Amino acid sequence: MTDATMEIRMQVMWNRLISVVEEQAMTLLRTAFSTSVREAGDLSAGVFDPMGRMLAQAVTGTPGHVNTMAEAVLHFITEIGRDNMFPGDTYVTNDPWKGTGHLHDITMVSPSFKGDRLVGFFACTAHVVDVGGRGFGADGKSVYEEGIQIPIMKFAERGEVNGTLVTLLRSNVREPNQVVGDFYSLAACNEVGHRRLIDMMDEIGLTSLDDLGAFIFSRTEAAMQERIRALPQGAWDNALDTDGYDEPVRLAARVEIDGLRVNVDFGGSAPVSRWGINVPIIYTKAYASYALKCVVAPDIPNNWASLEAFTISSPENILNAPRPAPVSVRHVIGHLVPDLVLGALAKALPGKVLAEGAAALWNIHMSVRPVAGQAGRRAEILMFNSGGMGARPELDGLSATAFPSGVMTMPIEATEQTGPIIVWRKELRPDSGGDGEFRGGLGQVIEIEPMPGHEFDFSAMFDRVNHPAKGRDGGGAGASGSVALDDGTKLKPKGWQHVPQGRRLVLHLPGGGGYGDPARRSDAARQDDLSKGYVTEGRK
Incomplete structure (x- = not known):
C-alpha cells in the first residue's frame, strides 16, 4: 500500500x-x-x-x-x-x-x-x-x-x-x-x-485503534504547532469585572505564546467566593482552551493533541476553587472566561477578535407548586436562554445566541409542557446590541407567569446586569440585563427568589458589544436595523 x-x-x-x-x-x-x-x-x-x-x-x-x-x-x-x-x-x-x-x-x-x-x-x-x-x-x-x-x-x-x-x-x-x-x-x-x-x-x-490514534494525534499536533508558530510571540494581559453574587468579582488573565504552546494564567483573579459561583480548574481549563482554539485553530478537530497545545495555570482563587467550595452555578463565571481570554488575544491580534458578548447563559430554574389550599402540581423546570453575541470584525453579532456554550434555544412549547407555567413573551430586545461599524447581537425579553393557582421560586443565575459587555475598537457597550416582576419590583441577578400567583417574572437579557467606530456603519445597515425593529427610531 x-x-x-x-x-x-x-x-x-x-x-x-x-x-x-x-x-x-x-x-x-x-x-x-x-x-x-x-x-x-x-x-x-x-x-x-x-x-x-x-x-x-x-x-x-x-x-x-x-x-x-x-x-x-x-x-x-x-x-x-x-x-x-x-x-x-x-x-x-x-x-x-x-x-x-x-x-x-x-x-x-x-x-x-x-x-x-x-x-x-x-x-x-x-x-x-x-x-x-x-x-x-x-x-x-x-x-x-x-x-x-x-x-x-x-x-x-x-x-x-x-x-x-x-x-x-x-x-x-x-x-x-x-x-x-x-x-x-x-x-x-x-x-x-x-x-x-x-x-x-x-x-x-x-x-x-492504535494506528488510527497515532495518525489522528500526529496530524493534529503538526497542524497545531504550525498555527502557534505563526502567532505573535509574547505575553498579553486582560481583566474583566463581573457582577458576582453580592459584590463585583474581578477576573484576570495573562496569555503567553512561546512558539510551541499557549499558556493562560489566571493569577490576579478574585479569591474564592463564599457563594456558589466558584469554578473548579477543570471547567476553567475547558473554556480557556475553547477561547484559544476559536482564534488559533477553529478548523482543526478537537482531540487530545489539539488540547495538549494549551496549558492553563492558576493559584487558588475563584477560577481555581478547591473542594469543598460551592460551585453549583460555576457556568456563570466560567462562561465569562472566553471573553476574558479573547480580550488578551485581541491585543496580540488586533482586528481579529470579536467584541464581548452576554457570555453567561441566562438559565432559570423554577420550582413550581400549588398555592396553599389549592389543587395543582409540582414541577422542577429548567429553561436555557441566551443574550447577544459581540460583533465580529466584519459582521454584526448574532442575536440571542449561546456563545460560548453553544446550547440551543429551548422551545417555549417544550418548556410549558414540563410544568404549570406560561411564557407570555419571548422576543428579541430592541436597542440592546452595542453600536459600532458592526452592531452587537440583541438580547431577549422574556415574561413568565405561574399558571392560575400556582406560584414558583426561581434561581437567578444571571450576569451582565451591572457590568455590560464592552465593545471593541471603538464599538459601544451592549445593553445591561435586568430582572424584575411585572409590577416593577426589582429582583437580584443571583439567588433564589419568589414569584407569587398572578405576577410575571420579566427578564431583559443583555446584548453584545459593538465593533468599530459607529460613524463607519453604513446607511444601508442602519436602515435595515430600523426596518427589522432591531433598533428604534431616535436611538443615539
Whole structure:
C-alpha cells in the first residue's frame, strides 16, 4: 500500500470515527428525559483510546462538557483500575473536580472491548434537572449543600445495573423519573457508540485503534504547532469585572505564546467566593482552551493533541476553587472566561477578535407548586436562554445566541409542557446590541407567569446586569440585563427568589458589544436595523 493510499485510508477511518460519536450523541438527544438535553443539547459525547486520550468528539455538545470530559476519563481509569474493568461495564460520577465542574452534570464512561481486548472508551455527559440539596442555585455555602455527590463508581458491572445507586438517587432528588431516566439514556448513549465502533472495526479489519490514534494525534499536533508558530510571540494581559453574587468579582488573565504552546494564567483573579459561583480548574481549563482554539485553530478537530497545545495555570482563587467550595452555578463565571481570554488575544491580534458578548447563559430554574389550599402540581423546570453575541470584525453579532456554550434555544412549547407555567413573551430586545461599524447581537425579553393557582421560586443565575459587555475598537457597550416582576419590583441577578400567583417574572437579557467606530456603519445597515425593529427610531 502506497503512502498516499494509506493517508486516504486513515482519513476515511477518522471520518468514520466521527460519525460513530455523532450517532452516540444523537442517541442521547433522542432518549433523554430532561428538556435541557433533548431540546437544548446540553451534552457531550466522545471516543477515547485505551490510555484515555480523546480521539474524537461529537459536534453536538458544549465546550464545558467536551473539554472537561477529555480530562475526566483519565480520573475514571485511575480510580476504577484496568483490572476491575469488564465488558458491559458503565462508570459514573458527578464529582465537580473530576467531572465537569458541578453536581448537576452526570458523566458516564464505558470501556469498549473487542473480544477480551480493551480497544477504547466511550464517554458522555449531560445536565440533569435536579440533584437534591438546595437545588440549582448560587446560595449554597459548600458543595455539601448543593446536592447528592456520586464518587467515581460503577453504574453497571457486566451489564447489571447498580440497583442500590438507583434507589439512592430516587430518594434524594425532586424529579426521580427524569433523573433516573437520564442515567439510563447516558448509558445507552455509550452502548450505541461501542456497538458502532465494533461494527466499524470488523468491517475494516482492525484489531485495535492504535494506528488510527497515532495518525489522528500526529496530524493534529503538526497542524497545531504550525498555527502557534505563526502567532505573535509574547505575553498579553486582560481583566474583566463581573457582577458576582453580592459584590463585583474581578477576573484576570495573562496569555503567553512561546512558539510551541499557549499558556493562560489566571493569577490576579478574585479569591474564592463564599457563594456558589466558584469554578473548579477543570471547567476553567475547558473554556480557556475553547477561547484559544476559536482564534488559533477553529478548523482543526478537537482531540487530545489539539488540547495538549494549551496549558492553563492558576493559584487558588475563584477560577481555581478547591473542594469543598460551592460551585453549583460555576457556568456563570466560567462562561465569562472566553471573553476574558479573547480580550488578551485581541491585543496580540488586533482586528481579529470579536467584541464581548452576554457570555453567561441566562438559565432559570423554577420550582413550581400549588398555592396553599389549592389543587395543582409540582414541577422542577429548567429553561436555557441566551443574550447577544459581540460583533465580529466584519459582521454584526448574532442575536440571542449561546456563545460560548453553544446550547440551543429551548422551545417555549417544550418548556410549558414540563410544568404549570406560561411564557407570555419571548422576543428579541430592541436597542440592546452595542453600536459600532458592526452592531452587537440583541438580547431577549422574556415574561413568565405561574399558571392560575400556582406560584414558583426561581434561581437567578444571571450576569451582565451591572457590568455590560464592552465593545471593541471603538464599538459601544451592549445593553445591561435586568430582572424584575411585572409590577416593577426589582429582583437580584443571583439567588433564589419568589414569584407569587398572578405576577410575571420579566427578564431583559443583555446584548453584545459593538465593533468599530459607529460613524463607519453604513446607511444601508442602519436602515435595515430600523426596518427589522432591531433598533428604534431616535436611538443615539
